[in-house]
Amino acid sequence: RSDVVVLCFSLANPNSLRHVKTMWYPEIKHFCPRTPIVLVGCQLDLRYADLEAVNRARRPLAKPIKPTDILPPERGHEVAKELGVPYYETSVVAQFGIKDVFDNAIRAALISRRHLQFWKSHLKKMQRPLLQAPFLPPKPPPPVIQVPDPPTSRSWGPAALFCTPLCADVVFQLQGGQRVFAHRVYLATSCSKFYDLFTLEGPRGGSKEPAARTKSLDGEQGVLAEGVHTPLRTSQSDDTLRPAAGDNVMHSDNGSRDLSAWGRGFLSMCWELVADPVAGREKRMVVVCMDWRVQAEPFRAVLEYLYTGRLDQTRGDLMQVATIAELLEVFDLRMMVANVLNKESFMNQEITKAFHVRRANRIKECLGKGVFADVVFRVDDGAVPAHKPLLIAGCDWMMAMFRGAFRESYAAEVSLPGTNCACLRAVLDFLYTGVFTPTPDLDAMELLILTNRLCLPRLQALTEQYAVDELLRAFMQRVEIDEQVIIYLEMTQFHNARQLAAWCLHYICTNYNSVCRRFPREMKRRCPVLSENQAHFERHRWPPVWYLKEEDLYLRSKKEREREEQLQRKQHTRSKWCFWRPS
Template identity: 35%
Template sequence: MPKMDNEQPHQELVKCVLVGDTAVGKTRLICARACNKHVSLSQLLSTHVPTVWAIDQYRIYKDVLERSWEVVDGVNVSLRLWDTFGDHDKDRRFAYGRSDVVLLCFSIASPISLRNCKMMWYPEIRRFCPDVPVILVGCKNDLRYMYRDENYLSYFGEKGTFVRAALKSDLVMPDEARAVAKELGVAYYETSVFTYFGVNEVFENAIRSALIARRQQRFWMTNLKKVQKPLLQAPFRPPKPPPPEVTVMVGNYRQDIYNMFLSQAYTDLVLVGAGGTKFAVHRFMLAAASSIFQRLLSTELTDMGGRSSSESSMVSSTFGEATIADFNDDTEALIRYESRTQRMWEHLKRRSSYQALPLMESKRSNDLYRELHHPVLQSIRLVHVENHRGVNGLQTIVTLSKLISPQALHQCLRFIYTGTIDKDCDNIEEIREAADLLELPQLTQLLSRPQTVMENSSDEPNPHICLRIKESMERHCIGDGCFSDVTFELDDGLMKAHRAVLVGRCDVMRAMLLGDFREAHSNVIVFPGVTIYTFHKLLCYLYTDQIPPISAVKCLNLLELANRLCLPRLLNLVECRVIEDLTLISQNETNETVDHCLKLLEPVKLHNAHQLAEWCMSYLCVNYNLICKFSLKGLKALHQDNQEYLREHRWPPVWYLKDYDYYQRCLNELNKELKLKTSRRESPSDDEGCLCFTGGKSKRSADVSGTTDNSNADNQIFNSAGNSLNHIDLEADMDLNL
């Protein structure tokens, strides 16, 4: 069994020493390469404890030794990493001994560590290792974009953290580090153990540097002939920042609608059940949920039997659109009306059969009454009542048969308003029969599957059932204006609504319609500055708690209205819809989304749509280059603070564009050199004649000069300031849209 720590045949052993200030990331870099260790952000930001990675781990741990083996340009190499303390007064003479390459490390977030590389560390290296190749390594290059990351900054708000967050003024840019490397005559690479950028690359090129230096001393070794010069490192492009998340605040839609049922505000229909139990409800709610009530309440009384034309016109106006303010009255008004009857009439009413009650009450001259030949609906009656404001109106009373118990009727009404039933109810079969009789298909479908009954009896209703109910409300209440009692005069037309929903779902509407304002007594309310398109979206939200898709071009009026009416959830929903529309437009690969964002950025802030403004700002930062190419006029129209923010947070950042431009120019120069060498090899020799006499002195001189050139090229791999891969002066600044 071969020894684990011995050099194997046909294998090159490379000793790589890492030096630099303390806390620059030397040990982390060694662990990332030798142990393949990945670290989290919390580990990186923990309080620094000076440590040194022990070199004897290659002898103790087999996996560490196996990871040291690597094939570079066809050469088997065993890379041995040596860690050192960062204290300036330590004696590192033993670590430098017999080293093949030295990595001079500094932190991207510490300009002082870079200055010490020039003033202290490089002279020390040259004192102990005058001929050893040196590579300048910038560690923690992820901090160039993470210094303003919210997740990164969150770690510094905790108590007990002794690490200071990196600031923009602390960062060392690539051109600054490259200038120091040029002054020292060494190559420059960057790494990050967090993103693992450049970890393997820097050590591979360190091996190449060591092997090239070894090839100069052992020119007879054929296995080192194919070793390349250190390769050019592509610049690190920061990851594209994700768009900000848009949250929608939780609404109280179901509770608001249920409170509308409990408060009995603006009710215009009374259901009289078995035992004289009365439920004050709203006609538009029952018509939207139940087909039988939709047919009943939409049919004129003249179609149910004989009636004079005057009575027919009166009933038609009653069941059509409301023309009197506060047409929908409370149950209390009906109770006050009935309390004025004589005691003998109350005694007879309690003793009489429930089926005969409507006939006896219909004898009043001001009432409109009809019997209904239906197993559930017995009669319908219209009565004149007076509300708390002293305004006379009409109330509809529908008497039900004894087939539906008051408990089952209450659960059916609860389902109509909220989409749920009481979780404590135990008469499921009775409720299902009542749902069949009242033609409530959603409730019937729910109760036909017992396993879903308890799920829907909880506080959260079934989403599919709620969707069906909301679609029905939108179709009947918003689209048709069924049984509306108020009309809004808008800029481009009229729209009808129901006071009960407006009061129950919007506090501003509640104050306007219930307070001592003119709108509380008006049949038509003037609403200036609002269009039908905008008001329709508002009604969709009030009735269904959702809004249909919205175009980014038409969103400002709705945002302004939502902000004026103090509806933050509607504001969030509009933001989501607009972002969906902008995201869809951005897939066309045009600058249309950029133009929309430039136009929306500042106006939406005025209406407190901060999430939409943040999304627009993020999109503009990511597409800053498109702005400079196609929408420069719109950019200059923004406020100066917004322009400065976009320049500061643009992606890719300016330092990357400069570094990428430098990288491209390096590649172009390398390609030119490669083409020049290829053309020289393919050109014919100037000495023509007998082959026996060619290649003499001229050939020997060419070989000598070639050897000298190669030797000089190898010596200048890290020292050349003109042809090095990492040292091409930035003489011409390109147009980077800065």
């Protein structure tokens, strides 16, 4: 004889619940008419689990679980009420409800024995099966912002820019008529000697142009460089570079400068109209005539090192490269060649690392002061000088604008409406150094709009992470962020910031009741009932709707049971003494 029957069904299989009424309950009542029954719904964790992941983990031939197969709690309560049995839900995965089932099954078995003579007095205080509190599913974790790795190779990186000198602004005239085109900003930020060369005084002792000037930097005013008061770092020490004072520089009548006494390897320098090697359009460039000792191929190797920081160790003319590096005072390259010849190439890694760190610091100073800038961006609240070579090497959008037949490819001033100086400087800082450095005056939403416009996915992800960190910091300081999150959700979905949009959706889902209570109009205006966002909220809100209904049912049932027990206690009062008065 059975003392109790635990009748189980799966909450992810409607047929199993149907069989409880049509098959198992009639059979139990036929063979065990006086045995108490406890109805148990199993696999409660599937109600809030990721069904796609669950189906992938199941056997290949197993029937996939559909969202429509998941039974809500009210279905189990309806069947339990129809059969007149207590109902519980369990989950082995969540470790919920298992003890409740066995404890209350024991209670049901003991209460069923009250009709026996021996148990009438011993089971008076035995409670009937208790109600089960609803299971609150765990709060889903917020989505993690995934920042993509920087591209290992770019079609228009520094190496490609040296091979195809787009927007070149300096040409080296070698003996024999050969010409080598390059970019001043790459050479000056990589080598102190070239920085001194390009910051010499203007013709006939003219004053240097201020760094903040926003006119064309093609040399139309007859100057070589701007912002000569900018401190940069030397390649040998951490001292700031002092602009060259122009000593030992002779000026000829035609405006060229005699550099033979200024440095080895250089003969003269002047501004000339030179045809651009890529666009074919004439523009003013710095023309530097080199000494006969500077050969073409080794000189190209030196310049390529200044662009990329790498040395081709398989070259057969390493000694000539070292000679020219010594001549032009590129001491890092000379040391690297010496290490290769001495079979100590492993020491070059530290030299290369220091080279890139030093150049990144110099480039940031160039950005801050506008040194060697060749284009000015006009934005809503001002002007920002920039450098076309660095923009082309870091952004495909900029490369397409400056390389193509657009007006901006040869204009000294480019209009960029819809953004501000702080956002554009943050973008330029990232393109120049590869590092995102937020500033106090930076608006994350404005920067996201600009990164989407310029097609910069890595910077966009970094900005999304910055926006999330700012929201969480405000939340920890007990600042209300609900309205800001709603605004972010609308803007991020419009401007393709999908990761931040997913984070905003998660925040609203996990705080759905409070957000709707504080901003009902905003939620209805931005999230109409038939919209995709509203459907997402209904599926992923926490606590879920079924839990709120179950909690309400539990509280109402608990009050009804307490009321019944109170009435029962009044009906079966204890015997009292005649002089006892209830207070």
